[in-house]
Amino acid sequence: MTAFPLDDTYYLAQDMRLFHAGRTPGILNVTGNDFQVQAGSGMNLTVKNGVAFTHTKADEMGGLIFCPRQDVSLTAPVAEYYTRYDYVAIRYTQSSNQVQVVYAKGTAEKPSAPIRTQTQYDLILAIIIVPANAGEITQDNIMDVRLDETFCGLTIDTLTQIPTQAFQNQLTATIAKMQSDWDTFFEGIKNQMEGDVATNLQLQINELEQWKSSVAEGLEDIMVEV
Known part of the structure; x- marks a missing residue:
């Protein structure tokens, strides 16, 4: 049982995460371009700074606030044999106890849903279409899915609804x-x-x-x- 804040009581992080039990996972849209994925030079990408709320597992009540405090730079691997559908995500990983912006190498099939298990939780920000043998990623190759609730969505405080x-x-x-x-x-x-x-x-x-x-x-x- 969890009840807080009680006097002289030791709490675990999982207890404190319940403070956000009324929120849905997604970006908070604080800056207006939170976690927007932008094409750079060659195969390089830039993910704008922002604030997000994420779960730590699929069936969790509550979660974590994430803010990298600066833009994140990523590089897309070359697709040698076929057009590949990669994605950029905010990822919580239990084994490392971290939330990071990551580049995930995909396959020839578009992602149908983010990976959300008991040990990993993804919020997909953008799907990256990497043409076979291409040496450059343009903005046209970036499919922004931040507002798609299947992949990410905006954080909503359901307690105010x-x-x-x-x-x-x-x-x-x-x-x-x-x-x-x-x-x-x-x-x-x-x-x-x-x-x-x-x-x-x-x-x-x-x-x-x-x-x-x-x-x-x-x-x-x-x-x-x-």
Whole structure:
């Protein structure tokens, strides 16, 4: 059990990470270009400085704040035989107990999802398309996926969000029950309503016939007098 801050209590880092339990992993977008991957000269890349929030494993509540405090330089390996899809990621590694911006060599297939296990957690910033035997990476070869929640996304503090979906579900259920109750009520009195309506209609028809008869009799009297 974890509860903090209690007096005179020793805490582990995993306990303190719970302070961020309401956050989703991603970049904080503090500078406006947090962790943007830019092409340099040749095969070189620059990853802009920024602030991110990352988990340390796939099913973790809470996590870590990461800020390298300066731009990071990386170099893409040459793809000798086929076009390769590499990626740049913010990576937590349990064995080294570090969070770093890394360049990950890929394959001929585009990454379908970042690696997120019990010992490694990736936030993919950009997919790098490395043409076969190319000696240069241009900006056109860089697919920015920072805003794609499948790969990265923006950090959201879910504690500040109103749980509208729960309210919506309750409203939908209430409307459905009201409709069901009305259908039951209507079915129960439908025959009676049909009888009442028919009776009322017949009374109005009878009154109309009486009025027509009275008018006709009045016209006959006038004609006789004339």
